[in-house]
Amino acid sequence: MANSSPSIYEQLQAKVDPEIEQERLRHSRELQQRQSELGQARITKLIENNSNLPTTISSIYVSGAENTRRSFLDGIFKPLLTANNGRSLTLAETIDRLGIAADKLRRFDIFKEPIEVTIGKPDQADSSSTPTDLDVYVLAKELPRLKLQTGTDVGNTEGSAYVSLLCRNLFGGAESLNLNGSYGTRTRSSYNINLTSPILSNPDVLFDVGGVSSATQNQWASHEEVLKSGWTRLRWLGSPKSRHELSYDHSWRQITGLSGNASPTVRTEAGDSVKSSLTHTWTADYRDNALLPQSGVYLKTINEFAGGLLTGDVNFWKTTVETQGILPIPLPGIDYGGITLTAALRGGLLYPLAMQKSRISDRFSLGGPNDVRGFRLAGLGPRDGSDSVGGDAFAAASASLHFPIPGVGPERPLRGQLFINGGRLLALQDGQDTQKRALNTIAELGNGLPSTSAGIGLVYAHPIARFELNFSLPLIVRKGEDARKGFSFGVGMNFM
Amino acid sequence: MPSPSAATNTATSSTQSRPQTNQAAPSSTSSWTPKPIRILFSHFPLQTLPANQLPSRTLSLTSRKKHTLFIFTTACADDSSNAAQIPSFNPTCLKWQTYLLMRGIRFGIRPSNNHASPSGSLPFLTPSESPNSKEHNKSTGIGKPIPAGSLQSWINQNSDSTKLQGEDEALILRESAFLSLLEHRVRPAWLHAFYLTANLYSLAAPLYIHSTTTSGLLRTWQTAQLRTAALAEVEKTVPKLDLEVLYHGAESAFEALETALGEGDWFFGREQPGMLDAAVFGYTCLLSNQRLGVEMDGKWSEEETSQRLRGVIHRFKRLRDHQARVSDRYFSMSKTGSQKV
Numbered sequence: 001m002a003n004s005s006p007s008i009y010e011q012l013q014a015k016v017d018p019e020i021e022q023e024r025l026r027h028s029r030e031l032q033q034r035q036s037e038l039g040q041a042r043i044t045k046l047i048e049n050n051s052n053l054p055t056t057i058s059s060i061y062v063s064g065a066e067n068t069r070r071s072f073l074d075g076i077f078k079p080l081l082t083a084n085n086g087r088s089l090t091l092a093e094t095i096d097r098l099g100i101a102a103d104k105l106r107r108f109d110i111f112k113e114p115i116e117v118t119i120g121k122p123d124q125a126d127s128s129s130t131p132t133d134l135d136v137y138v139l140a141k142e143l144p145r146l147k148l149q150t151g152t153d154v155g156n157t158e159g160s161a162y163v164s165l166l167c168r169n170l171f172g173g174a175e176s177l178n179l180n181g182s183y184g185t186r187t188r189s190s191y192n193i194n195l196t197s198p199i200l201s202n203p204d205v206l207f208d209v210g211g212v213s214s215a216t217q218n219q220w221a222s223h224e225e226v227l228k229s230g231w232t233r234l235r236w237l238g239s240p241k242s243r244h245e246l247s248y249d250h251s252w253r254q255i256t257g258l259s260g261n262a263s264p265t266v267r268t269e270a271g272d273s274v275k276s277s278l279t280h281t282w283t284a285d286y287r288d289n290a291l292l293p294q295s296g297v298y299l300k301t302i303n304e305f306a307g308g309l310l311t312g313d314v315n316f317w318k319t320t321v322e323t324q325g326i327l328p329i330p331l332p333g334i335d336y337g338g339i340t341l342t343a344a345l346r347g348g349l350l351y352p353l354a355m356q357k358s359r360i361s362d363r364f365s366l367g368g369p370n371d372v373r374g375f376r377l378a379g380l381g382p383r384d385g386s387d388s389v390g391g392d393a394f395a396a397a398s399a400s401l402h403f404p405i406p407g408v409g410p411e412r413p414l415r416g417q418l419f420i421n422g423g424r425l426l427a428l429q430d431g432q433d434t435q436k437r438a439l440n441t442i443a444e445l446g447n448g449l450p451s452t453s454a455g456i457g458l459v460y461a462h463p464i465a466r467f468e469l470n471f472s473l474p475l476i477v478r479k480g481e482d483a484r485k486g487f488s489f490g491v492g493m494n495f496m
Numbered sequence: 497m498p499s500p501s502a503a504t505n506t507a508t509s510s511t512q513s514r515p516q517t518n519q520a521a522p523s524s525t526s527s528w529t530p531k532p533i534r535i536l537f538s539h540f541p542l543q544t545l546p547a548n549q550l551p552s553r554t555l556s557l558t559s560r561k562k563h564t565l566f567i568f569t570t571a572c573a574d575d576s577s578n579a580a581q582i583p584s585f586n587p588t589c590l591k592w593q594t595y596l597l598m599r600g601i602r603f604g605i606r607p608s609n610n611h612a613s614p615s616g617s618l619p620f621l622t623p624s625e626s627p628n629s630k631e632h633n634k635s636t637g638i639g640k641p642i643p644a645g646s647l648q649s650w651i652n653q654n655s656d657s658t659k660l661q662g663e664d665e666a667l668i669l670r671e672s673a674f675l676s677l678l679e680h681r682v683r684p685a686w687l688h689a690f691y692l693t694a695n696l697y698s699l700a701a702p703l704y705i706h707s708t709t710t711s712g713l714l715r716t717w718q719t720a721q722l723r724t725a726a727l728a729e730v731e732k733t734v735p736k737l738d739l740e741v742l743y744h745g746a747e748s749a750f751e752a753l754e755t756a757l758g759e760g761d762w763f764f765g766r767e768q769p770g771m772l773d774a775a776v777f778g779y780t781c782l783l784s785n786q787r788l789g790v791e792m793d794g795k796w797s798e799e800e801t802s803q804r805l806r807g808v809i810h811r812f813k814r815l816r817d818h819q820a821r822v823s824d825r826y827f828s829m830s831k832t833g834s835q836k837v
Contacts, residue, residue, distance in 0.1 A: 252714055256611040263636050264555035264622065267566065270612035272718075274711035313709050357553035382548040385636035389551060427551035448545060473540040479547035485537045 051092035057081055058122055058133040064141040068110070069172035075201025076101050080136075088132050095119075098136060105140055107203035108174035112141040143168055153182065154465050154491045160184030174198050188224075190214035204237040220378040220388040220482075222266050224257035225361060238282075245281040250274070250312075253361045263384035269360045276312030279304040287326060291493070292402075292413050292461035294340055298324040306362075307353060315356050320348040320364075324496070338410025340402045344496045346371065350392040351438055352428065363390030366425040367482070369490025372396050373421055374453025374472035379482030381425030388482065393438070395445045396423025398496045402459065413461035417468075421496060422452030422476070452476045453483060465491050559604050560624055560637040563654075566608035567593060567619045570707050570789045579605050581828040583781055585703045585788045587686060589619045591771075591778035592647055596621075597826040598769045599655040609708065615643035623650070648771070667764055671772050674756060674763070677749045678775055684733045685746035686779060689805040691726035692737075694797035703794040739801070747808050754812045761821060773822065780819035781827075783809045 060077045080097055089097070102117050116139040147166040152159065162182035170177050180192040194210035211230040218225055229251035236244050255270045280303050287296035300322040307315030324344040331337035348364050365388065366372060367379035378388040398421030404410040424445050431437040455472025468490040474483035529537075555564060567589035571582040580603055584590040596603055603621070613620045625639040642650050691700050701719045709715060727737075734742045753763075753776060762769045763776075783806050788794040796806060809815065 252711070254611065258612065258614070260614055260640065264560065264564075264638060265550060265553070267608070267612045267622070267641070268554050268606070271609040272611075272709055272714060274709055274714050276711075312711060358551060359553065360551075363551065382550050384550055384554065389554070391548070392551065425548070427549050429549070430552065449543070451545075473537070475541055476543045476545065477541045478545045481548075483541060485540055486533075 047091060047095065051090055053091040054088040054132045055091050055094045055134050056088050056130065056132045057094065057136055058130075060136040060138065062138045062140060064139055065111070067142055067145065067169055067172055068140075068174075072173040072201050076104055077138075094134065102138065104201075104203055105138070108169075108198065109176075110143055110169040110174050112143055115140045145169060153184075158184050158186045159491075160187065160190075170195075171197075173201070174203070186219075187214055187216045190216075199234075206235045208233050208235070218378075220365070220376070221360060221390070222259040222262035222387050223255050223270070223360075226254040226256055228252045241286055242282070242284045245279075247279050247281075248277070248310075249279065250276050255360065261386065263387040263389070265384040265389045266360070266387050273313040273359060273361065275306050275314050275362070276310040277304050277306035278310060287324070289461070291466040292415065292459065293324075293326045293342070294338070295326050295328050297326070298322070307356075314359060314362060315353040316358065316362060317351045317353060318348070318362065319351075320346070322346045322496075336410055338402075338404040338415070342398075342400045342402065344398045345396070346423075346496060347395045348393065349438065349442065350428075352392075352434055355434065358392050358428065360390055363392060364394045364425060365390050366394050366396060366423055369468060369470075369488055370492045370494060371421075371496045372398070372423045372451075372453070373419060373468075373470055373488070373490070373496075374455055374474055374483060375451070376482040376484055379484075380423060380451055380478075381481070382427045383480035383482075391425035392428040393441045393445060394423060394425040395450070396496065397421065397450070405458075415459045417457050417459050417470075418455075419457070419470070419472075420452065420454040420475075422450035424450045449476050451478055451481055451483075465493055466495060467491055468495070555606070555622075555638075557637070559606075562624050563601065563603040564606050564622045564624075564638075565589075565593060565596060565603050565619055566606045566612055566621070566641075568609070568704065569605060569607050570703065570791060570793065571605060571607065572790070581826065582790060583827055584619075585782065585794060586618065587683070587778035587782060588617075588644065590781060591775045592619050592621075592644060594777050594822060594826060595771055595774035596651065598774060599651050601651065601655055607707075613643065614641050615645065617644070619644055619647075621647060621650070623654070670756075670764065671770065674753065674772050675775055677752060678779070680733060681745040681749035682779055684730045685742050685805050685808075687726045687730050688737070688739070688742055689802065691723055692730065693802040694799045695802045696723055698797045698802075699788065699794040703789050706793070707789075743804055743808060746805060747811075750808060750812050750815060754814050757814050757818055759814075761818075769822065773818070776815065777819060777822045780809060780815055781823065784816060784819055 057080055060080065062073055062077070065073065080094075080101060098117055098119075102115050105111060105115055106113065116137075118137045118139075120135045120137065122133050122135045145168050147168065149164045149166070150162065152161050160182045161184070162180060164178060164180040166179075167177040169175065175195065175197040178192070178194045178196070180190075180194075182190045182192075184190070190212060191214070192210065192212045194208055196206055196208040199205040199207055209230075209232045212227065213229075214227050216225045216227070229249060231247050231249045233245060233247035235246075238244055252272065252274050254272050255266070258266060258270055282299075282301050284299045285296075287293035287298050300320075302318075302320040304316075304318040306312060306318070322344075323346070324342065327341045327343075329337070329339040329341055331339065350358050350363060352358055364381075365378035366381055367375035367388075368377035372380060378390070380388075381391040381394070382389050398419060400417050400419035400421075402415040402417050404412075405414055405416055408414050426441050426444055429437050429440045429444065431440070452475040453472050454475055455470045457468055457470030457472075460467045469487065470490070471487050473485055477483045565580070567584040568586040569579075569582065569584045569589070571579045580593070580597065582605075584593050584605075593605065608618060610617050612618075620641045620643045622641045623639040624637070689695060696719065700722055701715065704722065705715050705718045709718075730742070731737060734745070757763055758765070760766075763772045764770075782788060786796055788796075796802060
């Protein structure tokens with residue numbers, strides 16, 4: 001018998017068949033999952049059965065949040081305690097509210113995930129407790145207060161390297177201080193400081209003050225812009241999909257470092273100016289994904305008022321609208337074909353106040369891989385020699401058809417695209433009456449075909465940015481405008 | 497020709513060919529672009545429409561038809577007005593402005609600042625080039641800017657009036673000696689009087705700074721910068737800022753100039769005024785007017801040190817007459833522009 005079967009040692013030493021091992025692992029995982037699902041279901045059932053059970057929260061214990069102010073936490077949890085004053089809540093309501101509070105806590109981005117919330121019965125021997133009382137325990141471990149980061153960024157048609165230092169929860173109320181230095185291809189250097197604080201323990205209402213000092217190379221107009229700017233800003237959520245921002249900016253702009261062949265327009269622009277402005281930005285984003293949306297609509301409006309009572313050297317009202325709509329195109333017999341039609345429309349007007357002439361720092365620029373493809377950066381609009389000097393009014397539109405690449409499938413964030421886009425960027429027309437000039441300029445936008453290009457390309461939505469490689473040809477251009485023929489590459493977050 | 501940098505620095509790269517442009521000239525593209533692609537490219541764009549109009553804050557197309565001198569001035573760059581005859585409030589700018597007028601060159605002026613200049617300081621001139629000139633830039637209609645350092649030779653080439661002929665070496669040497677006397681004796685005293693006394697607030701700041709920005713913060717900062725720069729410059733020639741040395745230097749320089757002028761209308765008994773006449777006028781004109789700037793927004797302070805250099809010039813009658821002569825002949829002091837820039 002001992003001879004016919006292997007010894008216990010041999011049995012142990014024998015290599016386990018990897019397939020059997022995998023099978024076993026899979027089995028145990030399934031078992032675990034089923035158990036947890038069952039557990040979940042049990043809890044759900046339990047809560048369902050007791051959902052109308054009257055409950056009051058007698059106390060909330062928050063542990064782990066050593067550096068967080070008590071008054072700040074009160075702002076989040078006090079309402080839970082006081083809500084009980086009027087009538088007792090049902091268990092379901094209590095759990096809902098706890099979930100909301102925990103979610104708020106999570107959104108401050110100062111605690112490690114997940115934030116654990118447990119509910120317990122207080123000691124019944126305690127004479128002060130009532131039968132409906134519950135105790136809540138919140139375990140929120142704080143993230144490290146300092147975070148140093150270095151890395152590279154790809155923004156809208158620009159690459160840069162950065163160093164940033166983030167101080168979280170600076171005064172114990174989820175305030176964060178961000179110091180940032182970056183060195184880029186276009187923005188040669190930029191130093192940024194920003195202090196953000198939620199208002200009244202609400203992660204949806206943020207206040208911040210900040211400043212920036214930067215030097216940006218604007219090759220398309222043969223100059224460098226040196227900027228020193230300070231701002232204060234209030235950001236709030238109108239609804240989960242709609243964001244508002246109200247900011248006051250005070251900036252000193254210096255147009256300097258002109259290249260030898262700078263045009264007379266740019267030479268006229270050289271020097272200093274101070275802008276003091278109030279800006280409101282509203283974004284409503286109903287798209288399913290910002291980088292490669294498959295459905296939904298997007299709307300953004302920016303309104304800036306500069307000068308007047310705010311003082312400063314420039315007086316204007318500047319308004320910009322951006323819209324985008326994505327229509328999934330159904331294919332017969334397929335649930336999700338991944339074919340979409342995207343249409344986008346943008347427009348803007350710089351309306352001068354106090355009879356002022358607009359400056360290059362304030363004017364719009366148009367063209368480049370992120371708006372009107374098939375043109376160089378700032379390739380559209382008025383041109384003096386080789387300089388693109390910007391315009392006071394613009395309109396641009398684009399239509400693109402996105403389709404999955406055969407063999408890759410619609411689930412992957414890769415699409416082919418066919419596009420046609422175009423636009424016009426104009427300087428304010430001459431005249432005496434500003435209103436008339438603005439109206440005439442707007443009318444001129446629609447006069448004649450826009451400068452247009454069309455092409456075909458690939459779109460890849462990486463989690464950090466969207467990449468596009470296109471082959472395009474210009475169809476209509478204005479004399480002097482900088483169209484490009486052939487391949488072009490675009491990186492960014494915001495595409496038309 | 498557009499600079500090669502104009503198109504290189506975007507986060508985009510391409511294998512393009514741009515019609516009639518710089519870096520990817522058709523010749524270089526054709527060497528590697530397959531023929532069918534070239535044929536395809538040659539059909540696009542399908543339509544080229546007229547150029548867009550330029551914004552209004554620029555050198556107008558009429559202004560581009562004549563030479564433009566970029567100087568410190570509060571005169572409005574109005575094409576119709578005779579702005580070239582309103583004197584700049586900066587001695588160096590005024591020198592060149594005067595010299596151009598003396599040499600009979602027709603030009604317009606443009607209020608500007610050092611950021612605009614290719615050399616980092618004013619003045620500079622953008623020549624209006626005849627369309628067949630080599631330097632002519634087709635799309636802007638003007639030639640490359642000429643900084644002050646190269647202005648003299650440009651003027652000699654472009655002046656209609658015959659060059660001061662038959663001048664011997666000795667005279668040219670004497671002129672340059674007097675010019676350096678101005679530079680090393682008068683200029684430091686001027687800088688002190690203009691920037692390091694109460695005149696900083698009554699003259700320099702209103703003329704140089706207040707005309708460009710309304711921001712109190714920026715005005716304060718730039719006024720301080722102006723002062724620091726002037727102080728560093730003065731201390732290069734007169735260490736420790738010894739006022740006696742400084743003003744005595746200026747006085748002896750003016751004395752030498754007065755002697756050199758003698759009884760003649762112009763320096764060295766010339767028929768026509770020359771560079772030294774323009775350079776001396778650059779200072780004497782500004783020192784003899786109580787108020788400067790088109791809107792008379794700059795005013796010499798009444799305080800004693802602030803008036804000291806003006807007191808010095810007052811003692812030299814021939815220089816004062818010389819100043820009046822240049823003013824009458826080349827400038828229209830009364831016909832100042834009415835608009836402020």
